[in-house]
Amino acid sequence: MTAEGTATTGAAANETPVLATALTKLVGVRHPLVQTGMGWVAGPRLVSAAANAGALGILASATMTPEQLRSAIGEVASRTDRPFGVNLRADAGDAAERVRIIIDGGVRVASFALAPSRELIARLKDAGVVVIPSIGARRHAEKVAAWGADAVVVQGGEGGGHTGSVATTVLLPQVVDAVDIPVIAAGGFFDGRGLVAALAYGAAGIAMGTRFLLTSDSTVPPAVQARYLKAAVKDVTVTTKVDGLPHRMLRSELVASLERSGRAAALLTAVRHAASFRKLSGLSWAQLVCDGLAMKHGRELTWSQVLLAANAPMLLKASMVDGRTDLGVMASGQVAGLIEDLPSCAELVDRIMAEAHRTVAALPH
Template sequence: MSALRTKACDLFGVRYPIVQTGMGYVSDSTLTAATAEAGGLGILSAGLLSYEELAAEIDAVRSKTAEPFGVNVRADQPDVLKRIDLLVKSGVKVASFALAPKQDVIARCKDGGLVVVCSIGARRHAEKVAAWGVDAVIVQGGEGGGHTGGVPTSLLLPQVVDAVDIAVIGAGGFFDGRGLVAALAYGASGIAMGTRFLLTAESPVARQVKEFYLARTVTDTVLTTEVDGVPQRVIRTGTVQALESSGGIKRLTRAARNALAFRRMAGTPIKDMVREGLAMKRNHGLSWSQVVMAANAPMLYRSALLEGRVDVGVMATGQVVGLIDDIPTCAELVDRVVAQAERVLRRFDGEED
């Protein structure tokens, strides 16, 4: 059996141990279906979708592919159990969570036959969710994009592999076949990529924004708490620098205004907005100022990623952005990663291409 046929392949029902992460405003039905068709696990991002929008997007994925795929769900949403039931009813294979869900949510997923995957950034978090019954963890090191920790993948990944008996997927810094082989050498069952899939032909991100990403180097990112109150890695831009230099009152006023505008656009009732804020504060230990900033963040992402306004938006990215120089299709990307990984493995076996 090929070394690239791993526990993750069997668990997710896919051909290759490659996961496209669930990214808000990026991982839509088109990107998710394209990844699934290419042989990887595509994950549809549902955190910014209403229940009705989520149902429509799941149907859209289904219309484009018969392959297994996942949906990334926010564990703190008021209707999370209703969403889980929708995933089960719709025949979705994987339920993915960026923040650890409560045990009752995991149990609901498992009862419905869903494979449960949690993204974690510390060994203790992996141990906790493994004890709660999740099937796999995506382990993101500090070089990864979006919300991330301070420990690099090269240290965090083997630490988690040694601590749990479930499938472990490495994330943060991966973009090619060499990285896939490296992750497997650490004991992982595959890799997850966000920035690399953001920069594909099927990604809905505006073309000028993709070109902006391609022009960045590995030192053009910054780990900041000024976007939504918790650490995340983004491209260093004038907007980010302005957020970091703004006074507290000015920053919160702008955040509150943008948060309300986003909620009106999304059609979210004020009572649900307040309920989500209370859940975030209670479950994740956020201050009220952090809650307001977190509610503001979607407008900042949308402005850049979908509207192409790199001058006023925020763009999450891993440091790996500096190593990416093209925009392939998902099929081309997955085939390239697999072919390169196979070449590396043959070289280890003493075979020459």
């Protein structure tokens, strides 16, 4: 294991013992747990609650304007004195401006859904920001490690949102063996047993999205959370019909409709949602299309898929903010089928860490 010992700290004697790893030492959090930067979900309330619970909370910035991001960072800082991070798109046209906001805001961690450039990594590191890209393949981990990334999140196919086809249990050991920076495991984790398993593989911690989405600190509407809690493992699927890329989400009426729709209907849907997102984000049509093209990553996408790639945030907003499961999509890891309750972030983190210690203690010696 990469766990580097346990210790009891803090004012209260009954606090959950610390499980120190390379991750906790790198970013200064109490526990080797990360709440991922989920668009429309990982806002100031959830991020500060996760941080106060001892995990690394990650603010999702892709669905915010620069000014909204600046305000959100200030709100998180007013709610917690613990380290937290911001997730951003490396290929966004205003990435440099967002990096400046992160640096000016004293944010501890910058995470990326896509590999940032060598120059972007250097700029952040020069300012003392810890850089943690998310990757889905061994070669991507090797690339960002060579460019100076401080750690990586490796997401297996079980994870929600954009995902790959390789299971975490196969991908994780590949990456751990390939790089000499801390590796954070994502995809399929929701409890203390999973944390111990990840540590046994050589990871320095775990990152969870769906599990933190399903907490009482999450701002996701109750009716949408109920839809997640009701889901079985078989109710989580992967589709390319949302934006042309493999996207893991809950089965829904809209997903079924997109799967059945022809090219003309898909284009009409894309244009309608693109118009809504353009108004909300303040982007021009040219900027919207450029962002969509940037998300192609060399794939052969139709124009409807390019538009959907650019305005997919609106499909998420419809569910995650407006509560319209009939009009939106619900990104989800397969673990949604195993989750049955809505604890607070504090309760969840304490439960996971207590279970992890019990699991380690129960292992044969």
